[in-house]
Amino acid sequence: MSTTTLIDGDRLWRSLMELARIGATPGGGVNRQALTDLDKEARDLFSSWCREVGCSMRTDPIGNLFARRSGRDDTLPAIMMGSHIDSQPTGGKFDGAYGVMAGLEVLRSLHEGDIATACPVEVVAWTNEEGARFAPSMMGSSVYAGLLGLEQALAVQDEEGKSVGQELTRIGVRGVPDPHGPPAAYFEAHIEQGPILEAMDKTIGIVSGAQGQCWFQLTLKGRPSHAGTTPMNLRSDALLGAAAIVMELNRIGREFPPGCATVGRIQAAPNSPNVIPGSVYMTAEIRHPDDDIRAIMEQKFKQAIDVAVAENSLILDMRKVLEQPAAPFNAECIDKVRLSAERRGYSSMDIVSGAAHDAVALSRIVPTGMIFVPCAGGISHNEIESATPEDLAAGCQVLFDSVLASACKAETAGS
Amino acid sequence: MSTTTLIDGDRLWRSLMELARIGATPGGGVNRQALTDLDKEARDLFSSWCREVGCSMRTDPIGNLFARRSGRDDTLPAIMMGSHIDSQPTGGKFDGAYGVMAGLEVLRSLHEGDIATACPVEVVAWTNEEGARFAPSMMGSSVYAGLLGLEQALAVQDEEGKSVGQELTRIGVRGVPDPHGPPAAYFEAHIEQGPILEAMDKTIGIVSGAQGQCWFQLTLKGRPSHAGTTPMNLRSDALLGAAAIVMELNRIGREFPPGCATVGRIQAAPNSPNVIPGSVYMTAEIRHPDDDIRAIMEQKFKQAIDVAVAENSLILDMRKVLEQPAAPFNAECIDKVRLSAERRGYSSMDIVSGAAHDAVALSRIVPTGMIFVPCAGGISHNEIESATPEDLAAGCQVLFDSVLASACKAETAGS
Numbered sequence: 071m072s073t074t075t076l077i078d079g080d081r082l083w084r085s086l087m088e089l090a091r092i093g094a095t096p097g098g099g100v101n102r103q104a105l106t107d108l109d110k111e112a113r114d115l116f117s118s119w120c121r122e123v124g125c126s127m128r129t130d131p132i133g134n135l136f137a138r139r140s141g142r143d144d145t146l147p148a149i150m151m152g153s154h155i156d157s158q159p160t161g162g163k164f165d166g167a168y169g170v171m172a173g174l175e176v177l178r179s180l181h182e183g184d185i186a187t188a189c190p191v192e193v194v195a196w197t198n199e200e201g202a203r204f205a206p207s208m209m210g211s212s213v214y215a216g217l218l219g220l221e222q223a224l225a226v227q228d229e230e231g232k233s234v235g236q237e238l239t240r241i242g243v244r245g246v247p248d249p250h251g252p253p254a255a256y257f258e259a260h261i262e263q264g265p266i267l268e269a270m271d272k273t274i275g276i277v278s279g280a281q282g283q284c285w286f287q288l289t290l291k292g293r294p295s296h297a298g299t300t301p302m303n304l305r306s307d308a309l310l311g312a313a314a315i316v317m318e319l320n321r322i323g324r325e326f327p328p329g330c331a332t333v334g335r336i337q338a339a340p341n342s343p344n345v346i347p348g349s350v351y352m353t354a355e356i357r358h359p360d361d362d363i364r365a366i367m368e369q370k371f372k373q374a375i376d377v378a379v380a381e382n383s384l385i386l387d388m389r390k391v392l393e394q395p396a397a398p399f400n401a402e403c404i405d406k407v408r409l410s411a412e413r414r415g416y417s418s419m420d421i422v423s424g425a426a427h428d429a430v431a432l433s434r435i436v437p438t439g440m441i442f443v444p445c446a447g448g449i450s451h452n453e454i455e456s457a458t459p460e461d462l463a464a465g466c467q468v469l470f471d472s473v474l475a476s477a478c479k480a481e482t483a484g485s
Numbered sequence: 486m487s488t489t490t491l492i493d494g495d496r497l498w499r500s501l502m503e504l505a506r507i508g509a510t511p512g513g514g515v516n517r518q519a520l521t522d523l524d525k526e527a528r529d530l531f532s533s534w535c536r537e538v539g540c541s542m543r544t545d546p547i548g549n550l551f552a553r554r555s556g557r558d559d560t561l562p563a564i565m566m567g568s569h570i571d572s573q574p575t576g577g578k579f580d581g582a583y584g585v586m587a588g589l590e591v592l593r594s595l596h597e598g599d600i601a602t603a604c605p606v607e608v609v610a611w612t613n614e615e616g617a618r619f620a621p622s623m624m625g626s627s628v629y630a631g632l633l634g635l636e637q638a639l640a641v642q643d644e645e646g647k648s649v650g651q652e653l654t655r656i657g658v659r660g661v662p663d664p665h666g667p668p669a670a671y672f673e674a675h676i677e678q679g680p681i682l683e684a685m686d687k688t689i690g691i692v693s694g695a696q697g698q699c700w701f702q703l704t705l706k707g708r709p710s711h712a713g714t715t716p717m718n719l720r721s722d723a724l725l726g727a728a729a730i731v732m733e734l735n736r737i738g739r740e741f742p743p744g745c746a747t748v749g750r751i752q753a754a755p756n757s758p759n760v761i762p763g764s765v766y767m768t769a770e771i772r773h774p775d776d777d778i779r780a781i782m783e784q785k786f787k788q789a790i791d792v793a794v795a796e797n798s799l800i801l802d803m804r805k806v807l808e809q810p811a812a813p814f815n816a817e818c819i820d821k822v823r824l825s826a827e828r829r830g831y832s833s834m835d836i837v838s839g840a841a842h843d844a845v846a847l848s849r850i851v852p853t854g855m856i857f858v859p860c861a862g863g864i865s866h867n868e869i870e871s872a873t874p875e876d877l878a879a880g881c882q883v884l885f886d887s888v889l890a891s892a893c894k895a896e897t898a899g900s
Contacts, residue, residue, distance in 0.1 A: 264714030281713060285758060297747035298696060298772050299679030299839030299863065302739045309748055310735050316728035324717045332712035333724055334758040336751065343700060343749040343768040353758040357713050424714030448710065448719075 075183045077470050079463025082175040086462070089115060089155075089171060090163035099453025100163055104156035104198035104209075105133070105237035112155045113243060116195060119174055123181035125193075129245030131220055132213040133197040133238045136248075138190055139177055141477065146189035149477040150253035150436075151176060151469060153260060154199030154210075154428060161200070162455020164261045164445065164462075170195045172259040172466040176473055187477035189254065196428045197238075203228045211428035214248075215435045252436050255403055255476045258429040259441040259469045261457050265448030266421060273464045274411040275421035275442025276404060280430045281329070281357040282364050282396035288315070288375070291385040294340055294348025309338050309347035311382040318374035319354055322367050328422050329358030329367060359422045361396045397430040403439025403472070410471035416464050439472060441465050490598045492885050494878025497590040501877070504530060504570075504586060505578035514868025515578055519571040519613035519624075520548070520652035527570045528658060531610060534589055538596035540608075544660030546635055547628040548612040548653045551663075553605055554592055556892065561604035564892040565668035565851075566591060566884060568675060569614030569625075569843060576615070577870020579676045579860065579877075585610045587674040587881040591888055602892035604669065611843045612653075618643045626843035629663075630850045667851050670818055670891045673844040674856040674884045676872050680863030681836060688879045689826040689833035690857025691819060695845045696744070696772040696837055697779050697811035701786075703730070704802040705794065709755055709763025724753050724762035726797040733789035734769055737782050743837050744773030744782060774837045776811045812845040818854025818887070825886035831879050854887060856880050 092112045093102030102108040113135050117127045120137035128136050135155075138148065153169020173193030180191065196214070201207025204226045212218035224235035238244040262268075267275050292306035316333045323331030335353040356371060358364035379386045411418035421442055423430075429440045443465035446456045507527045508517030517523040528550055532542045535552035543551050550570075553563065568584020588608030595606065611629070616622025619641045627633035639650035653659040677683075682690050707721035731748045738746030750768040771786060773779035794801045826833035836857055838845075844855045858880035861871045 262714065263711060264716070265710070265719050266714075266716060269719060283713065295680075295863065296678060296840060296865065297749055297770055298698065298745065298841075299677065299681075299865075300745070301679075301681060301743065302735070302745050304680050304684060304863075307735070307747075309731060309751065313728035313731035316724060317732065320717070320722070320725050328716065330713065330715070330717050332722075332759070332761055334712055334760050334762060335756045336724060336753050336762075337756075338749075338751050341750045341752075344747070344770060345749050346747055347749060347751075355712055355759060425711060448715065450711070450714075 077175050077179045077466045083459040086171045097453035100157045102157045103203040110241040129243045130248050132210050133243040134210045135195040137193045141187045141189040147254040148190040148192045150192045150256045152194035155195040169259045176470045211431035215431040255437045256432040259465045261445040262442040263450035267444035272419045273416040274418035276408050277440035279398035280423040281359050282361045283357040285392035286354045289387040290350045297344040306383040307346050308350040311378040311384045312350040314378040331356045397433045400437030406472040406475045410468040492590050492594045492881045498874040501586045512868035515572040515576050517572040518618040525656040544658045545663050548658040549625045550610040552608045556602045556604040562669035563605040563607045565607045565671045567609035570610040584674045591885045626846035630846040670852045671847040674880045676860040677857040678865035682859035687834045688831040690836035691823045692855035694813035696774050697776045698772040700807035701769045705765045706800040712759040721798045723765040726793040726799045727765040729793040737785050746771045812848045815852030821887040821890045825883040856883050
């Protein structure tokens with residue numbers, strides 16, 4: 071096993087930029103939504119590149135696109151890399167595309183170096199990770215991991231009434247059930263989509279897992295009344311209660327790093343300058359990589375709400391509308407990422423994924439690891455999303471090392 | 486001078502209810518907006534009732550409608566009562582109408598009792614107090630008091646482009662400049678439009694004056710970012726800053742009773758559940774009967790804003806959009822109200838007017854007093870606005886006593 075093989079960062083960047091031309095927006099981003107003709111064009115380009123280096127291509131019933139490079143023993147479970155080729159309507163050039171192109175660059179480097187691996191190596195472009203055109207997000211990887219029913223996913227319609235099933239057929243990517251079992255391990259390289267690596271001046275994020283999260287909707291009802299004639303001690307001000315909740319939730323988020331907590335949406339009624347707000351609708355979300363700690367955060371949140379409601383004589387309606395458990399990644403996969411970063415001399419740090427990825431779905435069934443690289447300002451889901459060729463190359467190198475360390479294991483053991 | 490004359494509470498109530506039929510809404514309220522045909526109908530009804538008791542009627546150039554009862558010496562300045570006959574679009578039966586009908590009941594009682602006063606006694610229905618159809622509010626009384634230019638007021642248009650001047654002419658109430666000087670004193674009876682008298686179980690509010698107030702518009706700009714991937718200590722959350730300001734403003738309002746402070750309107754952007762709010766627009770208002778104390782409240786408010794802005798790395802845009810000085814009422818007028826309530830055995834308390842009234846405009850030029858009576862739940866500007874016949878009668882009795890004490894002064898001094 072060669073630990074000196076270097077991936078080609080320039081080739082990676084050129085391929086990323088060429089792929090980004092498919093669905094390019096005037097703002098410098100990409101609009102290449104799931105199962106559109108542009109999605110198909112990108113899939114075909116990726117497929118042609120993979121075939122050039124000797125891979126076979128296949129799709130499964132939800133359209134996940136697999137490139138497979140044979141190993142010495144093709145009966146062994148593969149080592150898999152992947153991410154997604156579909157984008158947000160005003161997405162960037164790197165979100166998802168980086169992980170797929172990084173996987174391609176690993177295949178190219180293995181091919182160029184004539185490196186034989188014990189088990190097969192695959193790169194997969196998961197169908198509809200973004201969930202922009204068809205909900206939910208992470209659709210292809212969730213079906214693959216058995217978290218979402220195939221029929222249910224096929225039936226989902228977009229705003230024009232076209233179903234996933236119809237569109238898969240239309241663009242000709244509706245394949246057959248996967249003849250191989252799940253992989254032995256899955257690695258995904260991705261831009262961080264957050265500001266931490268850049269702020270800490272680190273090149274590689276060694277991702278320990280993804281946060282669990284829960285979302286709530288709250289309605290607080292008080293009493294609308296005249297702002298001039300209602301004394302301060304005779305008020306039932308729903309906005310005052312909401313403000314206390316916003317501040318308490320923030321304190322709770324700060325109390326349990328690296329968790330976070332946010333009120334993103336708020337609506338007051340009657341929303342008139344000289345009327346005390348009689349009711350407020352607000353959302354709240356709490357995230358933490360440890361579900362037990364998140365449960366504590368939720369409990370403290372509910373206590374804070376009770377206090378605000380009592381202090382302002384409000385009536386509360388509260389619903390939890392999302393509950394996603396944390397997804398810790400695999401210790402061995404994490405170690406491989408760490409080891410590569412150290413050996414290659416890249417500055418690195420442990421980091422938790424604040425957002426969901428295909429890797430989260432995969433982590434429910436196979437040992438999984440992720441590699442983060444910085445993106446400028448932490449900005450993503452935005453046409454100005456950007457990352458440097460050097461950082462992208464470093465992440466790809468770590469991906470290569472991690473995959474090779476995994477794919478040669480059987481060979482090393484048996485040889 | 487008779488101190489035993491009782492006004493007729495039943496007659497007052499019946500007249501109020503008859504007036505309320507003009508513009509009556511299905512919800513039990515009144516829609517009788519300024520200078521509509523319904524306004525004219527109400528003015529005519531009022532005028533006919535006044536004439537029945539020997540008054541002469543006149544209007545001035547802004548349509549203020551005066552009923553005048555002669556005194557022994559008509560060269561003396563009159564004692565004036567009044568309020569307004571126009572209503573909110575979904576107004577109640579008592580807001581404004583009570584003060585005019587109470588004044589009418591005083592005239593009727595003087596007439597019935599064949600009581601001669603030294604100076605004339607007048608009741609005025611001020612044009613367009615509500616400012617609902619034509620802005621600003623308190624239009625007629627403000628022109629009368631020289632606070633608003635006549636030409637400026639005549640030129641104001643409603644939503645259909647009709648001007649005040651045109652409508653005054655149309656309904657035939659555009660009169661000539663007042664041949665008499667300002668009154669010697671002005672008294673206005675009004676429902677409290679707040680919850681204090683009811684909460685304290687008092688019948689008469691001895692109004693010391695009206696609060697000064699100021700209104701602000703604030704825009705706070707932070708940085709919109711992903712709620713899951715942005716650590717708590719790298720946020721610039723405009724809603725968190727706004728929440729701190731809401732809470733601090735409430736504390737400031739509580740610190741300086743009987744002042745008050747309110748955030749009535751708030752808008753966050755992008756207002757999405759999983760995005761940290763990048764910007765917030767909010768209004769704020771501060772009221773206090775003492776302008777010096779209000780200045781302190783404003784200063785503390787600005788300090789609180791500065792802290793919230795700094796703590797959250799926000800950019801602030803703040804404008805003061807309204808500044809109205811406090812309007813203390815006249816000590817002698819206040820004493821007359823207090824004395825009557827005591828002599829008549831009505832429970833009473835000192836109170837500050839939280840809202841503006843025609844009396845506020847009059848107070849800038851003549852000695853002024855107001856009499857409050859409770860309204861159910863403090864509710865006003867609402868079709869369900871209500872007050873009891875007993876409370877309304879008590880307020881009218883106090884009005885009668887106060888006016889008579891003022892109108893007979895010259896006689897007592899000279900006789």
